[in-house]
Amino acid sequence: MTSSDGAIRSVLSRLTLGVGAGLTLALFAFVRPPSTGVEGRTNVRLWRVTGAEAEEAPSWEWFGEAQDDIHVQKIGLPFLEIEQKFLTAEVGGVPPDAFEYFGSVAQWSTRGALMPLDGFMERDGFDRDSVFPALWDEMMWNGRTYAIPVGTATEAFYWNKEHFRRAGLDPERPPQTWEELREYALLLTTRDAAGEIDQAGYVPGYWSPNATPIFLNWAVQKGAVFLNAEGTEVDLTSDACVEALEWEANLFGELGRDALIRKRASFGYGSQHGFLGGRLSMIVQKSSFVQEIEKFAPDMEYGVSMIPPPADGRPGVTAGPAWIGIPSGAKHPEEAWAYLKFVTSTETQLRVAEFAADRNLAAFFPANVEAANSPQQQSLPHMDVFTKSMEFAAPSTVVPLAHTVFWREYGNAWDRAMRGSMTPRESLELAEREVQRALDDQIEYNRFYAEYLRERDAPAGGGAR
Amino acid sequence: MSRHASGRFERQENRLGYLFAAPWLVGFFGFTLIPVVLSVYYSFCRYDVLRPPMYIGLENYRYLLTESGNFWKSVWNTFYFTALRVPLVIVGSLLLASLVSKPMKGIGIARTIYYMPSIVSGVALSVIWLWMYNPSHGLINQGLALLGVPGPPWLESPEWSKEAIVLMGIWSIGGGRMIIFIAGLNAIPRHLYESAELDGAGWWHRLVHITIPQLGGVLFLLTIVEIVTCFQVFTEAYLMTRGGPENSTLFYNLELYFKAFQDYDMGVASAMAWMLFVATLAVTVVLFQTVGRRIHYEGRN
Missing domain, CATH: 3.40.190.10 (Periplasmic binding protein-like II)
Structure with a gap:
């Protein structure tokens, strides 16, 4: 290799560099996001x-x-x-x-x-x-x-009027209490020769994989308070909570646990949905469900009412x-x-x-x-x-500082109780421990953060050190 | 050419080299190395991204190991899943490979057909299997019903949900593993089989005394890769069961994901990630020290 080779390479590499840098700059100029503002505003x-x-x-x-x-x-x-x-x-x-x-x-x-x-x-x-x-x-x-x-x-109670008529119930009168809901559910559930559920009257917790939104309603109606006034103690084992879960778990058992689980698993989305497909008579659903009924089952004769409360409770719903x-x-x-x-x-x-x-x-x-x-x-x-x-x-956020943990653990508690692997009380105790721990952590973290903000916002170099 | 000039060229070339590698270097340091190092620190902190990290020492590790019910549940689930899936997938791939390893007419097409399912993305796969596992209308239970066997509720039952996800693995036995096994099988010298046959060895003896020892390296590699993959199982459970029913499909990475991106509990999530890393490393080292030493490699003294 001669030195003139070297000179050429040096020039070439500088050229490459220059062109590269130029291209990069040009690229940045072009990809700068176009301004979407309006002049003068x-x-x-x-x-x-x-x-x-x-x-x-x-x-x-x-x-x-x-x-x-x-x-x-x-x-x-x-x-x-x-x-x-x-x-x-x-x-x-x-x-x-x-x-x-x-x-x-x-x-x-x-x-x-x-x-x-x-x-x-x-x-x-x-x-x-x-x-x-x-x-x-x-x-x-x-x-x-x-x-x-x-x-x-918010949530509401939906029922299929045609199913009511066939079962000899007044199609214009939805159940008024938990007890009536139970009676109607048993009455509306039909089975085939093998004992499998053909038409389900009511499937506790059915709408999404996590039953928390529905389960919350029952506890609220019983008057459950999930957090003390100071916001430091979680209470998922109050009588209100336990009785609400017991009620649902008992109903689940009465309707036939395994058959019900199989039936629920067969439901899907759209026209495969239990209620929209006419294979489920009653359901607690969101207010937007009206729109889904009109889309997937426009001919269905259905009614909407407030969610029936327990005889000793009050009307209640989460929003x-x-x-x-x-x-x-x-x-x-x-x-x-x-x-x-x-x-x-x-x-x-x-x-x-x-x-x-x-x-x-x-x-x-x-x-x-x-x-x-x-x-x-x-x-x-x-x-x-x-x-x-x-x-x-x-409100549907009941433990603000540990909302996601509550949402998941409460759903898990429900799941365990429905399947009978734990009693409702044991199951709620387990959930309470997890949520309480998450809450304690957050309270501690908040204290730390408040201190951090105080120090950060304190006037720099202040004399009182 | 002078020494001086050559040094300058080298330096210049180095500079250029670094310059061209710069985008990668920035990416590696900025998006990989620094975050990885920081995650060690975060694992000793309470940290939710929005607020500054709060140092709490070993608390996250203590909580996970001694207090959290979900953590041990997820460890058990992942272990169970790995123990079931690794043998199924390795034996399945080996059998399939021996089926299509012999040269014959149309074998290329057969291999392609067996390979095809493994191209399907995990997401599409999960959705398809969700339908197949439907307890009443699903293909599997309807097939079982034809045989007079009542099918379980699969993903809806804590007893069957993990097995259901393991079974999905047969979908992918014809993938990359099969190809590697084919290469391994074809590399075994023919004369070994011929002499064994002359000695009157049946297929079983040929398999145990020739095929498996000769495939040792390949088997070992694929087993380790499979174990590591199983430790990271996520997609199927995330899409099909969200960890349920009763947390029976709450795998390690799913719990980690919930902690990180649902609860924004990055401290616990980082601790979990590092424990998974250590566990993976430990399993690999132990396997290399025990099984790895006994493996026969062609061409090694």
């Missing part, structure tokens, strides 16, 4: 779960028409990804300006991911009474408000909100608040109701009392039952 980024476009009431567009200063850029994210994306964005210091979601608020508020809204609410005289009172509990943490309910969903909040560290909290105020206002919620009524949508109904009771919203089938239920509603 502050851009507020709103994250929410992707919905079918035709089923989303476009409040952000209405907001854009209503004023000239703010543009709300809606970003839809898939349900299965939104939590982790929000988590990473929050930790990375680039959260959206507004976050709309359903499910537990506590999961975010207790970990400092949402901004308290009380300052804004007081300043602008936000009317708390405009929203169903049962929904506020979930928005609160340590006496502060971290989100505002925009919608809600979960869809909510909107402002993430900590949002760049435009003031503008985001303006949007929050707009979406949760009675006018906007009435418009949402109208939008839903025109399209026959029932996934969520307005959290705003006036909008939920408006003629438009009430024109949707069975809305009267759901709005009435809201008077008796309890």
Whole structure:
């Protein structure tokens, strides 16, 4: 090799470097995300779960028409990804300006991911009474408000009128108490020659693999209180809880445990669903189930009522909100608040109701009392039952600091009791231990976090050391 | 060419090399090495990503080993699953491989057909088997009913759910393992069989005294890979049972996933991940020290 070779290579390599660097820069210039803002308006980024476009009431567009200063850029994210994306964005210091979601608020508020809204609410005289009172509990943490309910969903009791008629029951009269529900369930269950269930009257816990949502209702009706006032002690072994589980487990046994499990396993989705397929007479389901009935079993004759309570209990049901909040560290909290105020206002919620009524949508109904009771919203089938239920509603997050652990362990407790591998009390004791431990951990972690925040926010170099 | 110049070229080439490798290096350090090292620290902390980690020493390990019911349940489930699945899959693949290892007309097509199921993704596989295991309309129980055998409720029963997921493994016995076995079988010198046959050895003796010893290395490798894969079983349980019924399919990685991405309890999840790593390492080392030493490798003195 000669030195002129070397010189050529050196030039070549420099050239390569230069071209490479140039290309890289050019690439960055081109892949820079296109600006989606509107000139002259502050851009507020709103994250929410992707919905079918035709089923989303476009409040952000209405907001854009209503004023000239703010543009709300809606970003839809898939349900299965939104939590982790929000988590990473929050930790990375680039959260959206507004976050709309359903499910537990506590999961975010207790970990400092949402901004308290009380300052804004007081300043602008936000009317708390405009929203169903049962929904506020979930928005609160340590006496502060971290989100505002925009919608809600609840549960109700559905029955197949044709099945009732065939069994000689009054098709217009659903069971009024637990005892009647039991009687009807036994009456409506038919078996084939081999003893297998042909038509199931009622399948305790049936709707999803985790029976927690339904099981919670029974305990709430018995008056169960899952957490002490200080929020430090979990109570899953109160008489109310144990009796609720015993009632369900006994019914499960009476209907025939193994046959029932086989029957439940044969149910699937859509037209394979037990109730929608006409193979199950009674079910506790979400308010949005109306829509599924209309889609998969439009000819079914069915009724909807409030969930029957125990004779010695009270009507009760759980309700979960869809909510909107402002993430900590949002760049435009003031503008985001303006949007929050707009979406949760009675006018906007009435418009949402109208939008839903025109399209026959029932996934969520307005959290705003006036909008939920408006003629438009009430024109949707069975809305009267759901709005009435809201008077008796309890929050579906009962142990805010250990919500996911509670949800799973409570479901496990149910499963063990139904299969008879443990008595209801033993099973609940086991669940209580797990949830209590998770709660203790979180309380300790919170204390540590509060201390950390105090130190971080203390004036640097303060004399009193 | 002078020494000096050559040194410069080398340095320059090195620089270029690093430059071109830079994207990978950034990825390796930023997304692999640093997180792995940090996860050791997090395993000694309470950490939910949103709040700063709180150091708690060995508490996560103590909790898992002495207090958590789900942890030991998941260890047992995973162990049980591994013990059932490894022999099934290894023996199944070997049998299938010996069936299609002999050169004959159309063998390529036969191998392709047996290989095909293993291309199906775990997700699609789970959904298909969910249907097959349906207690009343499923293919399996309907088939059993034809034979007059009442089928169990499979995934709906704590007694059968793990076995059901193990059985799904037969779907993939024709995959990569079969190919490796075919190569191994074809590498066994023919003359060994010929002389054995002359001595009057039946198929059983040929299998025990020739095939298995000669395949030792391949068998050993595949068994270890299979054990490690079984320790990480996740998809089937996540999609089909979510760990139920009664936590009977709560496998180790599923519990780890719940802790990490449902409860955001990254401390416990990191501790679990490291314990799994240590367990995997221990099993491998023990196998190498015991079984591995006795294996006959062709061409080694």
